[in-house]
Amino acid sequence: MKQDSHDLFSPASPARSVPVLVPMPAATPYSYSLPDGMVAPPGSVVQVPLGPRKVVGVVWDGGENAVDARKLRPVEKIFDCPPLDPSMRRFIDWVASYTLSPPGLVARMALRAPAAFDPEPMVEGLRFCGHEPDKLTPARRKVLEMAADGLSWTKSGLAHAAGVSTSVIDGMVKQGVFEQVFLPPPPLVAPPDPDYAPHRLAGRQMDAAEIAVDAVKARDFSVALIDGVTGSGKTEVYFEAIAECLRQGRQALILLPEIALTTAFLDRFHERFGAKPAEWHSDLATRTREKVWRQAATGEIRVVAGARSALFLPFENLGLIIVDEEHDPAFKQEDRVFYNARDMAVVRGRLAKVPVVLVSATPSVESQVNSQQGRYTRIHLPTRFADAAMPDLHLIDMRRHPPERGGFLSPVLLRAVGKTIERQQQALLFLNRRGYAPLTLCRVCGHRFQCPQCSSWLVEHRFRGQIQCHQCGYAEPTPQACPECGTLDHLVACGPGVERIAEEVERHFPDARTLVLSSDLGGVKRLRLELEAVARGEADIVIGTQLVAKGHNFPLMTLVGIVDADVGLANGDPRAAERTFQLLSQVTGRAGRTGLKSHGLLQTYQPQHPVMQAIVSGDADAFYEREIVEREKAILPPFGRLVSIIVSADSRAEAETHARQLRQAAPQASGISILGPAEAPLAMIRGRHRFRLLVHGRRGSDMQGFVRAMLDNGPKERRSIQVQVDVDPQSFL
Numbered sequence: 001m002k003q004d005s006h007d008l009f010s011p012a013s014p015a016r017s018v019p020v021l022v023p024m025p026a027a028t029p030y031s032y033s034l035p036d037g038m039v040a041p042p043g044s045v046v047q048v049p050l051g052p053r054k055v056v057g058v059v060w061d062g063g064e065n066a067v068d069a070r071k072l073r074p075v076e077k078i079f080d081c082p083p084l085d086p087s088m089r090r091f092i093d094w095v096a097s098y099t100l101s102p103p104g105l106v107a108r109m110a111l112r113a114p115a116a117f118d119p120e121p122m123v124e125g126l127r128f129c130g131h132e133p134d135k136l137t138p139a140r141r142k143v144l145e146m147a148a149d150g151l152s153w154t155k156s157g158l159a160h161a162a163g164v165s166t167s168v169i170d171g172m173v174k175q176g177v178f179e180q181v182f183l184p185p186p187p188l189v190a191p192p193d194p195d196y197a198p199h200r201l202a203g204r205q206m207d208a209a210e211i212a213v214d215a216v217k218a219r220d221f222s223v224a225l226i227d228g229v230t231g232s233g234k235t236e237v238y239f240e241a242i243a244e245c246l247r248q249g250r251q252a253l254i255l256l257p258e259i260a261l262t263t264a265f266l267d268r269f270h271e272r273f274g275a276k277p278a279e280w281h282s283d284l285a286t287r288t289r290e291k292v293w294r295q296a297a298t299g300e301i302r303v304v305a306g307a308r309s310a311l312f313l314p315f316e317n318l319g320l321i322i323v324d325e326e327h328d329p330a331f332k333q334e335d336r337v338f339y340n341a342r343d344m345a346v347v348r349g350r351l352a353k354v355p356v357v358l359v360s361a362t363p364s365v366e367s368q369v370n371s372q373q374g375r376y377t378r379i380h381l382p383t384r385f386a387d388a389a390m391p392d393l394h395l396i397d398m399r400r401h402p403p404e405r406g407g408f409l410s411p412v413l414l415r416a417v418g419k420t421i422e423r424q425q426q427a428l429l430f431l432n433r434r435g436y437a438p439l440t441l442c443r444v445c446g447h448r449f450q451c452p453q454c455s456s457w458l459v460e461h462r463f464r465g466q467i468q469c470h471q472c473g474y475a476e477p478t479p480q481a482c483p484e485c486g487t488l489d490h491l492v493a494c495g496p497g498v499e500r501i502a503e504e505v506e507r508h509f510p511d512a513r514t515l516v517l518s519s520d521l522g523g524v525k526r527l528r529l530e531l532e533a534v535a536r537g538e539a540d541i542v543i544g545t546q547l548v549a550k551g552h553n554f555p556l557m558t559l560v561g562i563v564d565a566d567v568g569l570a571n572g573d574p575r576a577a578e579r580t581f582q583l584l585s586q587v588t589g590r591a592g593r594t595g596l597k598s599h600g601l602l603q604t605y606q607p608q609h610p611v612m613q614a615i616v617s618g619d620a621d622a623f624y625e626r627e628i629v630e631r632e633k634a635i636l637p638p639f640g641r642l643v644s645i646i647v648s649a650d651s652r653a654e655a656e657t658h659a660r661q662l663r664q665a666a667p668q669a670s671g672i673s674i675l676g677p678a679e680a681p682l683a684m685i686r687g688r689h690r691f692r693l694l695v696h697g698r699r700g701s702d703m704q705g706f707v708r709a710m711l712d713n714g715p716k717e718r719r720s721i722q723v724q725v726d727v728d729p730q731s732f733l
């Protein structure tokens with residue numbers, strides 16, 4: 001039978017069956033029978049029984065009537081919502097097969113809006129029925145003037161338009177002036193207008209925008225990489241591509257890391273297009289999420305700005321995907337389905353035949369190579385808008401300019417902070433460590449506080465009076481005495497976190513307004529307000545973790561100090577140099593965006609390190625070149641491929657045995673080898689012991705086939721064993 005046939009209904013035929021993908025870790029769809037008269041083409045969102053529960057699933061392709069329907073439980077209901085289109089279904093299959101995840105779990109990501117499948121209820125409205133009220137007060141007259149055209153209004157909408165209170169309208173309703181009608185619910189956001197307030201693009205920006213706009217005009221799959229320094233106007237350029245997409249009447253998706261914190265981005269979009277985009281992230285209220293899902297599916301929402309999971313929204317008519325800050329590690333999901341939204345965005349674009357635009361001031365090595373090899377079109381913006389200078393960057397050699405005892409800030413950095421605030425400008429001190437101190441130990445016996453369930457130290461959070469595990473969230477009040485030797489008041493904090501830096505700053509600058517920005521010090525609402533306050537200049541010295549690095553515009557910020565530029569270099573991650581380079585470039589890129597002269601100072605014990613040299617010389621190209629050569633030599637991504645397999649269990653022995661047996665089950669394949677099993681660097685998380693296998697292959701190797709065979713031939717996952725497969729891993733812990 002043809003796959004997309006709508007001709008399933010035929011009363012004479014015997015009972016029919018359909019495959020339904022249910023939101024479960026099952027390898028294939030389950031079969032259900034279709035009650036007489038029910039029509040459920042592939043893509044239909046349905047309710048089916050599953051054990052004792054009712055679940056939402058999607059009718060899948062192929063295999064209609066493949067199973068004797070008489071033995072099957074029936075589909076209970078078809079929801080009145082647009083079906084998932086064929087390209088979305090192929091996308092789900094593709095992601096499942098690439099990430100080696102059950103398709104049902106991928107489908108679940110596309111269906112994560114429980115009540116969105118039924119249409120939104122109609123809202124009550126009023127329509128003038130030609131019947132004038134007895135007494136025509138001035139207020140009533142204003143209402144009649146508005147309503148005389150016979151159109152339908154909501155009560156509050158009419159009151160607002162007529163400039164009267166709703167009680168005036170209530171009175172008129174009682175006299176039978178209006179008849180009751182039902183209206184479709186209003187859209188969540190107004191439609192953006194592509195020509196609302198376009199900016200005049202400058203020189204290079206114009207050429208760049210033309211390439212991006214042409215890609216949209218082609219109405220076909222392509223990938224472009226906008227590679228431009230911080231503040232060069234990359235956002236302005238892709239706004240033009242979005243405008244073109246809107247003119248075509250199609251929908252655009254913008255993926256952003258940390259969208260929840262980027263209100264400034266939403267405002268900027270609003271100024272350009274006269275309306276906000278719909279937001280999509282995990283901090284949305286359930287009702288709002290459901291509306292976004294539904295209105296993306298019906299096409300009412302034209303632009304979604306969202307976190308990585310927005311990639312699984314069922315757009316009605318997608319015309320463009322933007323991935324801003326494409327290098328950002330936050331695009332990688334490391335939970336259940338391990339996927340990189342940047343890479344999967346390219347896949348979705350290919351399947352849906354729409355252009356994809358990747359954007360970054362510090363593109364990933366993967367995307368750099370793809371653009372060098374001509375697979376992606378490179379759109380280059382080498383200078384800041386309006387000739388604003390890039391910050392002047394210098395290293396502080398901490399061996400020559402050490403901080404005073406017990407401190408972490410070099411006198412050189414402190415002097416620069418002092419001068420900055422004297423000029424009434426802002427300084428940002430960046431340290432990617434939450435809390436007060438990353439390690440606490442007993443000065444008498446040397447006891448170190450470790451999480452009882454993880455192999456990680458407990459981090460002191462002085463503000464909350466707790467020591468916390470950053471792996472599992474375990475927390476206890478900061479103890480007074482050492483649990484090992486019992487000595488009182490001899491615990492020492494080792495190393496700095498942002499809270500400790502704030503303490504040091506307050507000691508040196510007691511009159512300055514100091515603000516700590518860290519994700520553990522408040523929810524999204526509070527952080528949004530604080531970021532806005534910083535942008536308005538309401539803080540002199542900001543001490544922040546990486547959440548300040550991303551995309552914010554702080555007009556008065558002219559000094560960025562990196563407290564510990566070496567942090568990220570020491571962790572055995574093949575991307576350590578790249579990551580450090582990206583993060584430090586992003587953070588220092590916060591300085592001087594409005595043309596004020598600005599500085600970046602990086603505290604380091606390794607001033608000769610290639611990453612440090614690349615940053616101060618401003619020669620990003622040389623850095624990438626070198627990094628690409630090294631990757632190629634070591635056959636690391638994108639020149640080789642990696643799959644990480646983590647085997648965890650309640651006991652160390654169980655985990656290790658299972659991992660060894662898995663390795664023995666591996667097929668022979670030329671060009672693919674396995675490292676390990678070895679205890680993972682984080683040997684225990686939440687009481688589970690972890691062993692890691694790393695599968696390494698040359699580019700073009702069938703990694704998925706290899707790993708699938710290994711898992712199929714390997715031991716069953718019994719008892720507490722869990723096997724986690726991470727294709728293209730970002731984390732090596």
Ligand SMILES: Nc1ncnc2c1ncn2[C@@H]1O[C@H](COP(=O)(O)OP(=O)(O)OP(=O)(O)O)[C@@H](O)[C@H]1O
Binds near residue numbers: 205232233551
């Ligand atoms: N053509 C233009 N007309 C008016 N303002 C512009 C123009 N181009 C850029 N700007 C302004 O310059 C600033 C930097 O631009 P934008 O944020 O687009 O750069 P970006 O490259 O996306 O920066 P980042 O990588 O740091 O996020 C913004 O305040 C923006 O409004």
Ligand SMILES: [Zn+2]
Binds near residue numbers: 451470
């Ligand atoms: Zn823990």
